[in-house]
Amino acid sequence: MAEYTLKVRxxxxxxxDGKADGAYWExxxxxxxxxxxxxxxxxxxxNDQDGTLAVRxxxxxxxxxxxxxxxxxQSTLACKTKIGEAADEAARIAEASETNGDGAAGTRxxxxxxxxxxxxxxxxxxxxxxxxxxxxxxxxxxxEKYRRVSPWLMPTGPEPExxxxxxxxxxxxxxxxxxxxxxxxxxxxxxxxxxxxxxxGPAALAKAxxxxxxxxxxxxxxxxxxxxxxxxxIYDCTHCFSCIDACPKxxxxxxxxxxxxxxxxxxxxxxxxxxxxxxxxxxxxxxxxKGTLDESLLLQESFAPGIKGKLMPTKRAIKGLLESIPTxxxxxxxxxxRSLPKLIPGVHKKLPGDAQDQVKRIYExxxxxxxxxxxxxxxxxxxxxxAPGGEDVPAAEIAPEPDxxxxxx
Amino acid sequence: xxxxIKVAYWPGCVSRGFTPELHGSMELAADALGIEMVTxxxxxxxxxxxxxxxxxxxxxxxxxRTFALAQQTDLPMMNICSTCQGAQSECQERLDADTAYRDxxxxxxxxxxxxYVKGKDGWTNKNFLWLLVEDYGLDKLxxxxxxxxxxxxxxxxxxxxxxxxxxxxxxxxxxxRDLYMERVIRALGAKVVDYDGAxxxxxxxxxxxxxETSLRQAGTHVSDAIDAGADCLVTPCPLCHLNLDMQxxxxxxxxxxxxxxxxxxxxxxxxxxxxxxxxxxxxPKHIASxxxxxxxxxxxx
Numbered sequence: 001m002a003e004y005t006l007k008v009r010x011x012x013x014x015x016x017d018g019k020a021d022g023a024y025w026e027x028x029x030x031x032x033x034x035x036x037x038x039x040x041x042x043x044x045x046x047n048d049q050d051g052t053l054a055v056r057x058x059x060x061x062x063x064x065x066x067x068x069x070x071x072x073x074q075s076t077l078a079c080k081t082k083i084g085e086a087a088d089e090a091a092r093i094a095e096a097s098e099t100n101g102d103g104a105a106g107t108r109x110x111x112x113x114x115x116x117x118x119x120x121x122x123x124x125x126x127x128x129x130x131x132x133x134x135x136x137x138x139x140x141x142x143x144e145k146y147r148r149v150s151p152w153l154m155p156t157g158p159e160p161e162x163x164x165x166x167x168x169x170x171x172x173x174x175x176x177x178x179x180x181x182x183x184x185x186x187x188x189x190x191x192x193x194x195x196x197x198x199x200x201g202p203a204a205l206a207k208a209x210x211x212x213x214x215x216x217x218x219x220x221x222x223x224x225x226x227x228x229x230x231x232x233x234i235y236d237c238t239h240c241f242s243c244i245d246a247c248p249k250x251x252x253x254x255x256x257x258x259x260x261x262x263x264x265x266x267x268x269x270x271x272x273x274x275x276x277x278x279x280x281x282x283x284x285x286x287x288x289x290k291g292t293l294d295e296s297l298l299l300q301e302s303f304a305p306g307i308k309g310k311l312m313p314t315k316r317a318i319k320g321l322l323e324s325i326p327t328x329x330x331x332x333x334x335x336x337x338r339s340l341p342k343l344i345p346g347v348h349k350k351l352p353g354d355a356q357d358q359v360k361r362i363y364e365x366x367x368x369x370x371x372x373x374x375x376x377x378x379x380x381x382x383x384x385x386x387a388p389g390g391e392d393v394p395a396a397e398i399a400p401e402p403d404x405x406x407x408x409x
Numbered sequence: 410x411x412x413x414i415k416v417a418y419w420p421g422c423v424s425r426g427f428t429p430e431l432h433g434s435m436e437l438a439a440d441a442l443g444i445e446m447v448t449x450x451x452x453x454x455x456x457x458x459x460x461x462x463x464x465x466x467x468x469x470x471x472x473x474r475t476f477a478l479a480q481q482t483d484l485p486m487m488n489i490c491s492t493c494q495g496a497q498s499e500c501q502e503r504l505d506a507d508t509a510y511r512d513x514x515x516x517x518x519x520x521x522x523x524x525y526v527k528g529k530d531g532w533t534n535k536n537f538l539w540l541l542v543e544d545y546g547l548d549k550l551x552x553x554x555x556x557x558x559x560x561x562x563x564x565x566x567x568x569x570x571x572x573x574x575x576x577x578x579x580x581x582x583x584x585x586r587d588l589y590m591e592r593v594i595r596a597l598g599a600k601v602v603d604y605d606g607a608x609x610x611x612x613x614x615x616x617x618x619x620x621e622t623s624l625r626q627a628g629t630h631v632s633d634a635i636d637a638g639a640d641c642l643v644t645p646c647p648l649c650h651l652n653l654d655m656q657x658x659x660x661x662x663x664x665x666x667x668x669x670x671x672x673x674x675x676x677x678x679x680x681x682x683x684x685x686x687x688x689x690x691x692x693p694k695h696i697a698s699x700x701x702x703x704x705x706x707x708x709x710x
Contacts, residue, residue: 092584096591097603191569191610195625235618238626239458240610241495241573252574258462266463274618283459287471291453293422302617323620327655327696336427336655336694348426355451358521362474365517366467373465373503373510 003031004087006041007119008053011130023130027119028053034084038122039067041083042134054133062248065183069134070123075188075246078134083120090118125188127197142184145201149208149227156218170215176376177210177256179249186243186253198232202243202253205234209256212263224264228272234260235276250376273316278302288363291356294341294348299324301345414544417479418446419534421490422454423647427655428674430691431647435489435537435676437690441683442545442553446487452478455496457648458614465503466514472500473514476534477523485544486534489676491646494536495570495578501534502577536571538645538675539579542589547596555684557598561705563678564602564639565590566630566653568646569610593675594643597682604637606630611649616656621663627652628664631672641671641702643678650674657697671699681706 011023028045039057046053057067060079067078072089128136155164186202193199200208208227211217227233234257243253264270265277282301286294303317331337341348350356418439424431439446452475454460461468475497479486488494504511505527515524526532535543541550571578572587580586587608591601612626631653634642644650652660654672661668673681677690687706692699 093588095588096601096607098601191626192615192622194609195612195629196619196622199622231619236615236622238610238612238622239614240569242569242610244574245576258458261462262464276618279617280459280463283457284463284467287454287456287460293426293454293457295423295426299617320617320620323659327659330658330696331427331655334694334696336429336696342426351451351453353451355453358474358518359453359471361520362470362517363467366464366470369466369517370464371466371510371513373469373507375503375506378507 001031002034002084002087003029003117004041004083005029005117005119006038006045007121008042008045008133009121009123010053010133011124013132026050030083032083034082034087036083037079038069038071038081038083038086038120039078041120042078042122054131054135056135063181065181068125068136068183068185068188070121070125070188072121073123075125075185075242077183077185077248078122080248086120087118090120094118125184127187127190127193128184136184138184141197142182142187142201142203145187145204146182146207148200149204149211150219150223151204151207151211153211153214153217154219155216164216166215172377173374174210174213176251176374177206177213177253180206180210180247180251181249183248185246185248186251189242189246191240191242192236192238195238196232196236199236200227200230200233202237202257205237205260206251206253206256209260212260220263221268221270224260224268225270227260228264228270228276229274231274233274234264235272235274252376273314275302275316275320288360289350290348291351291359292348294345296337296342297345297348299345413443413445414540415445415447415484416487416540417482417484418448419452419475419479419486419488419493420448421488421493421647423651424489428647428650430694431489431650431674431676434674434680434685434690437685438676438680438683441680441685442550444487444540444545447482447484449475449478449482449486455490455493456500457492458496458499461496461499468496469500469503469510470514470517472497473504473511473525474518474521474523476501476504476532477515477518477521477525479534480526480529480532481523483530485532487537487540488534489537489645489674490648491536491568491570491644492648493570494534497534498577498579536645538571538589538593539583539586541593541679543583547592550593550679551596554597554682556682556706556709558678558682558706559598559709561599561702562602562638562640563594563599563673564604564634564637564642565594565607566611566642566644566646566649566672567608568644568649571645572608590643590645590675594678597678599678599682602634602637602639604630604633604639606633611644611646611652613648613652616652623652624656624660624663627656628660628668631657631660631668631670632664632666635668635670639670640705641673641699643673643675645675647674653697655696669697671695671697671702673699673702 006028010026030041030044042055058064062077062080069078071081071086124130124134125136128141131137193201212220212223237257279302286298303320420432453471456468594601612623616623657668680690687703
């Protein structure tokens with residue numbers, strides 16, 4: 001048994017004790033074994049000290065996905081986070097907010113305070129309205145976005161006489177996104193959603209992949225067209241990896257979003273209005289031709305397909321190019337962009353000697369080869385055997401998580 | 410004095426493109442620190458995650474080529490771009506995970522007479538930030554400081570690609586990599602400003618796709634740092650620099666307030682403490698004025 005202090009972000013919808021905005025910090029001292037969870041700590045505080053402390057929970061075993069919170073700033077499940085480890089982490093990161101002198105410290109999840117025992121900071125999930133204390137409104141954010149991607153199978157063609165027959169290998173591809181328990185930890189951690197609350201977000205897009213990757217679904221292209229052209233869809237993900245570290249089930253939502261982009265642009269050739277696919281193609285081509293990035297050319301080419309050879313250039317492409325002009329002018333003024341390769345797209349030098357030819361050769365090879373190695377399937381760092389593409393998958397990894405009945409019901 | 414550090418140096422694209430002051434200041438700082446850099450001038454772009462988004466095998470092969478070129482020098486590799494670090498670590502993780510896959514990729518780069526060997530003599534690829542703390546050492550860095558940056562208030566900005574995902578970025582072995590910026594800033598005698606944006610995303614990856622989302626991120630972090638009293642931000646990632654510095658006037662419009670906060674590259678901050686002048690470090694090339702920093706530093710001299 002050890003003693004811990006939980007510093008909990010509390011919120012009362014109807015403050016009755018004169019507290020102005022209804023939100024405040026309250027610390028609870030709890031005593032429990034280091035291997036028990038943050039949720040056990042919260043429940044002990046609720047049981048022994050303040051019965052009004054609100055938290056949502058059920059299974060206590062990282063299956064139901066109810067107890068999403070932030071612990072020391074990291075979105076996670078309270079039941080899956082050991083309290084001893086959380087205390088160690090609180091002590092470790094305290095260094096970042098040390099003021100070393102006259103500093104007026106800002107916050108990183110908590111205010112810096114001088115305490116002998118670092119407090120474990122527990123907050124409600126981010127990007128969602130708080131109902132009370134650690135209970136957030138998942139309906140208005142998470143579930144609304146989830147429904148946005150039509151999270152059910154939409155097969156086309158004649159119905160099979162009995163069930164759809166699917167090769168097990170074909171389903172292996174979607175096992176990672178099937179593993180989602182809808183806890184909202186990734187939504188809480190999403191840095192794009194912080195800046196754009198309308199972003200469809202990691203949980204819903206991972207769920208979209210779960211159906212787009214399912215061989216039984218018949219609406220793959222329609223789903224992708226919709227999510228690629230939505231300004232808050234797959235091209236609104238800022239590639240920050242926060243959802244990957246937050247997910248308690250290893251779903252890696254961002255990886256699923258990148259796969260959606262690949263299938264939308266490269267398999268279905270969807271030219272989205274957000275210039276997502278154009279940008280990707282321009283980047284890839286740029287390296288094939290130059291080896292290193294020709295930034296001026298990239299900028300021009302990212303928007304060019306919307307302009308070049310068209311009587312009516314897309315408004316989005318013209319706007320994109322025009323918007324980059326003031327930045328370029330500033331760059332020329334300070335000397336940052338005052339050289340020919342930076343001013344004139346295409347002047348950028350190729351790699352020296354035969355190096356550029358080697359890069360070209362690799363590209364030629366890639367036209368025929370595009371192996372995807374899924375580490376979720378073959379096991380990270382797990383040498384080795386498995387051939388590219390992830391054959392020899394242990395049966396246990398194919399088994400769907402208990403999440404399945406919910407979405408097919 | 411310990412043995413001199415020698416590395417195969419991958420400067421990346423942007424450090425020689427829109428942020429030429431980064432490559433220049435890295436060369437000055439390395440020379441003063443006694444880090445010998447053998448530039449990988451035949452190496453190619455890491456793909457910044459975009460090529461992997463298009464064709465994973467293509468990205469893995471291009472980066473295997475870079476690793477193989479570095480291994481050919483028998484030196485560990487150093488990069489100065491968080492984004493290169495992240496994109497390259499992602500490819501390296503896949504290459505290291507599966508022998509058959511690695512052999513397949515090596516087959517493609519073989520005609521150039523090179524090969525990527527997993528774990529060759531403990532071979533590593535580290536961002537300058539990691540190398541500075543883990544191999545060079547903060548004590549030794551502090552000894553080299555000629556002009557302690559006393560009173561300079563610096564907000565760290567890491568860039569996502571050296572922070573997440575922890576599983577592939579060596580955090581098992583080096584759990585404090587998300588605290589190195591603070592440690593380096595303190596070793597140089599400056600003060601750390603604690604603000605909300607240090608470990609968030611600069612927004613750069615979506616600048617051509619959702620300008621509003623992108624600039625709101627950059628503008629918010631710069632605002633938070635200003636409100637926390639920072640004289641400047643410092644970053645180990647040139648792409649973060651593009652959004653935080655080059656796009657700062659545009660970001661200001663999106664968040665609806667005046668900004669004007671200097672954003673330094675990590676080697677520039679190190680360079681200032683080593684006694685170099687702002688002009689030598691290319692600071693006048695920045696879009697957001699660096700005059701506050703220059704004034705502070707000249708008062709120290």
